[in-house]
Amino acid sequence: MAVSYHSIWVVLKDNTIWFKGSSSSCSMPDDSGKGSFTQLKIWSDKADEEKIVGIAAGYMYVFFVTDQGNLYARGEDFLALVKQPSRETTKINLP
Numbered sequence: 001m002a003v004s005y006h007s008i009w010v011v012l013k014d015n016t017i018w019f020k021g022s023s024s025s026c027s028m029p030d031d032s033g034k035g036s037f038t039q040l041k042i043w044s045d046k047a048d049e050e051k052i053v054g055i056a057a058g059y060m061y062v063f064f065v066t067d068q069g070n071l072y073a074r075g076e077d078f079l080a081l082v083k084q085p086s087r088e089t090t091k092i093n094l095p
Contacts, residue, residue: 002057
């Protein structure tokens with residue numbers, strides 16, 4: 001679980017991601033701001049899914065670390081800073 005100023009993020013044992021908060025322009029899908037948790041899907045194809053082993057959230061961003069050593073980020077402002085502008089969850093290529 002990760003908690004930030006605008007959001008709460010939870011990864012369950014079945015590798016599903018759930019969020020609650022109100023930051024649609026920065027780190028959450030446009031349907032955020034609801035009173036209940038909403039599921040976030042990073043991978044559209046189940047075959048591409050990686051096990052999430054770490055999560056961190058901050059002011060208008062969230063990071064997911066997978067068992068394959070990959071880092072995924074969400075947060076429009078953060079992604080613009082690392083020159084990968086997107087409103088979607090994005091895999092960050094690490095050196």
